Amino acid sequence: MNRLYKAMVLLLLVCTPVVFAQETPIAGLSRFTLDNGLELFVLENSQVPLTKIQITFRCGALTQTPETAGYFHLYEHMLFKGNDRYKTEKEFSAAMTALGVAEWNGGTSSEYVTYYFTVPSNKTREGLDFWSHAVKHPIFDEEELAIEKNVVINEINGYNSEPDWIFSGAVDKILFADYPWRRDVGGYEALLRKATVQSMKDIQSTYYVPNNTAIFVGGDVVAEDVLAMVQDLYGDWAKGPDPWANPPPAHPTPASEEPAYLIYPDESLPPGIAYMQMTMRGPDVVRDPQATFAADVWGQLIANPDGRFKNMVMELVPGLYHKNYLGAGYYTQRDGGQISFSSYFFTAADEAPIAQRAIEFFQPAIIGNEIAAMIEDPAYFSDEEFAIVKQIMEDQIILLLETPESFIENFSFWWSVASADYFFEYIPSMKEVTRSDLAAFLQKYVMENVELIAIRANPMDVDAELADLEANGFTIVDSSNAFWWRN
Helix, strand or coil, X not given: CHHHHHHHHHHHHHHCCCCCCECCCCCCEEEEECCCCCEXXXXXXXXXXXXXXXXXXXXXXXXXXXXXXCHHHHHHHHHHHCECCCCCHHHHHHHHHHCCCCEEEEEEXXXXXXXXXXXXXXXXXXXXXXXXXXXXXXXXXXXXXXXXXXXXXXXXXXXXXXXXXHHHHHHHHHHCCCCHHHHCCCCCHHHHHCCCHHHHHHHHHHHCCHHHEEEEEEECCCHHHHHHHHHHHHCCCCCCCCCCCCCCCCCCCCCCCCCEEEEEECCCCCCXXXXXXXXXXXXXXXXXXXXXXXXXXXXXXXXXXXXXXHHHHHHHCCCECCHHHCEEEEECCCCCCEEEEEEEEECCCCCCCHHHHHHHHHHHHHHHHHHHHHHHCCCCCCHHXXXXXXXXXXXXXXXXXXXXXXXXXXXXXXXXXXXXXXXXXXXXXXXXXXXXXXXXHHHHHHHCCCCEEEEEECHHHHHHCHHHHHHCCEEECCCCCCCHHHC
């Protein structure tokens, strides 16, 4: 019997792929990659008997075409409508209730689609099994698709009338002029009406494949146990062609070498107070990762409310509201990194006109004065400031580990827009950033870039200065011309 038992164990070891944990610098975090390319990350934290399970796909607006804008968001909705085990939305919801789901949701962004819920830790396998049917075997029923189109269209039509959505749509239309649909998660009604079951299946076969997916599990679990569950439940998921073998071309800087100016009459702002934003293309993390570390350190440095940047801009630009409302920073993206400067300001008659405020004060004060000084003056930021902001940035990442939920939410973002390795190397890479790195980043992405200045002001303030705004090259935007698909 002993020999037979040993022979059976040996046979199992030969026939079953062995997946070993890959080392990570995060205490309690294990990393695995299955033979089909599926990545698994398990964060062990036994403080609370709960498990968060999140499944994330690298897709979203950045993988859209002009003919499929909004389809990934629609697909996200359809995943909740039924699968081979839970045939209907009602059964799907009932199954989550039976699992004791504490919270659940799905989301589509410019760079990922994700689904998650939290279950009692003794339901971890059942939770993984639940999502395995949802992502591997969704049912795209024709009637349900027609119903869900209306749900999504109503949602998007609501967004398209919101001031923030209109303003960001107008900015993206210029900043990402060659491929603006790659920044538009929602799409538009006429296009969404054209979506078919085959459209959903095309997304599934291209992007909902294990080698474009990561599963994040955090809570009162044991990593090796979770690995065994995932291998059993997801190991048969067929690997697909690499959807990133031919990535989309980078967004170029705007074709014009001159700045662009927009004015948006925004009824949500009170008369007398306006908002000004200067934006430009920043580094994309997969194309220039080193610049992103410098950009993040720079963003922390200029956030200092008592630092030189805010104090000098407040001094150089008349009528700014308050330095606490003066912001600047960099937003990390795989396909659309951007740098922005913004502030609220007064539009009172005794202040400079809106156009003059932007062109003669705000823009020169920041780029010509402060950014130039940051590049040329090694003492612009002190050694102490560098040390403090780097410690703050490290502490922010450490604090994410306080709960599995917060860690997974942030880590899954970084996995999507960059990679797990980028996240793991973030702290040492950030600590190595020097003044020369900051100067190189600012020279390339601010001084040598093309900026867009967009202003939001109450319609009464816009009307009062309309002739001057138009004479200075400001284009008036509203819901009729803000979106790329309304050209």
